[in-house]
Amino acid sequence: MAAELYERVWAVVKRIPRGKVATYGQIAALVGMPRHARQAGYALAATPENRKIPWHRVINAQGKISLRLKRWESGSDDLQRILLEAEGVLFDSTGKVDLKRFRWQPESAPEKSKR
DNA sequence: CTACTGACTGATC
DNA sequence: TGATCAGCCAGTA
Numbered sequence: 001m002a003a004e005l006y007e008r009v010w011a012v013v014k015r016i017p018r019g020k021v022a023t024y025g026q027i028a029a030l031v032g033m034p035r036h037a038r039q040a041g042y043a044l045a046a047t048p049e050n051r052k053i054p055w056h057r058v059i060n061a062q063g064k065i066s067l068r069l070k071r072w073e074s075g076s077d078d079l080q081r082i083l084l085e086a087e088g089v090l091f092d093s094t095g096k097v098d099l100k101r102f103r104w105q106p107e108s109a110p111e112k113s114k115r
Numbered sequence: 116c117t118a119c120t121g122a123c124t125g126a127t128c
Numbered sequence: 129t130g131a132t133c134a135g136c137c138a139g140t141a
Contacts, residue, residue, distance in 0.1 A: 024123055035136050041122035042138075058122075066122040080122095094129070 005031055009043035012106075016057045019088035020104035021097055023061045030106060041066065056083040057104075063096040 008031040016022050028040035047053045056079070060066045065080045081091060089102050 025125095028123085033137085035124085036138085037123040037136085038121065039123090039137060039139095043122090045122050047122095055122085060122075061124055 005033070005039070006043040006046055008032070009040055010047060010051055010053045013044070013047075013053050013055060013058055015106065016054060016104045019102070021057050021059050021063075021084065021089055021099070021102050022104045023059060023099070024066070025061055026104075027058060037061075056080040057087075057089075059097060061099075063099040065095075 009027055012027050012030045013022070024037040024040040024044070025034075027044075028034065028036045031040070033039060044053075044055050044058050047055045059080075065078055078095075081095070084097065085091065089097055091097055
């Protein structure tokens with residue numbers, strides 16, 4: 001079952017150091033799914049609270065909070081954003097994170113060479 | 116098996 | 129910067 005992949009995703013997410021963030025595509029690639037960003041998101045969506053997973057450190061490639069912003073509970077605008085700011089991740093005027101500075105770059109994921 | 120939807124991504128306008 | 133289009137995979141109806 002894909003549940004194993006989920007656990008793998010969570011494991012990767014847990015490896016994200018405080019004050020850093022990672023994109024879905026990045027996580028997906030780390031777990032062995034180069035083009036499964038969506039599924040990576042699925043895994044995060046299925047992340048059980050009891051797992052203590054810093055899911056808020058996982059954002060989209062645009063450096064913005066995803067979640068399709070469709071069902072945020074009244075009152076809590078951007079919980080994810082608050083949590084990230086609390087860890088040192090800053091957002092710009094457009095509400096985006098400076099991936100150039102806060103993107104988590106795992107050793108196993110050489111992300112050099114200008115794209 | 117086909118169709119639709121979904122925490123996405125990258126390119127283009 | 130922001131919106132739109134198409135591509136990708138998986139789960140569910």
